[in-house]
Amino acid sequence: MATTPKWIMVGGEGPESYNQNSSYQRALLEAAKEKMSEAIKAKLSLDLISDRFSVADFGCASGPNTFVAVQNIINAVEDKYRKETGQNPAENIEFQILFNDFTTNDFNTLFQSLPAGRRY
Ligand SMILES: C[S@@+](CC[C@H](N)C(=O)[O-])C[C@H]1O[C@@H](n2cnc3c(N)ncnc32)[C@H](O)[C@@H]1O
Secondary structure (H helix, E strand, O other): OOOOOOOOOOOOOOOOOOOOOOHHHHHHHHHHHHHHHHHHHHHOOHHHOOOEEEEEEEOOOOOOHHHHHHHHHHHHHHHHHHHHHOOOHHHHOEEEEEEEOOOOOOHHHHHHOOOOOOOO
């Protein structure tokens, strides 16, 4: 049986929403960005990428931080691919992003605010 969460991030975009109250978490993403990029550069094997690269956020909430996290990963993977192969990642890699959270998460707000021009 699925676990029922005792609490859930407040959905929507109102004054009490997670959307409007998660700048501290976003700052932590920024702080971790360089380390994450270094780890991808050092550890990711490009052999694992055929033509699609999948990323899952287990706990995406209603945004927008998950989009920042996902974009940081895409940028690091593309950067490594470009440097190591000399090829354009946009022509060779399709990104598939899996946004996961509890079923009571506000996925409507999340999907309504998907970034324009995204690579996934
Ligand atoms: C503090 S929020 C972080 C949201 C976002 N990743 C960020 O960095 O701002 C943690 C999220 O994880 C989700 N979560 C916690 N336990 C989970 C579980 N067992 N399965 C799926 N989602 C879970 C919560 O519902 C919540 O949306």
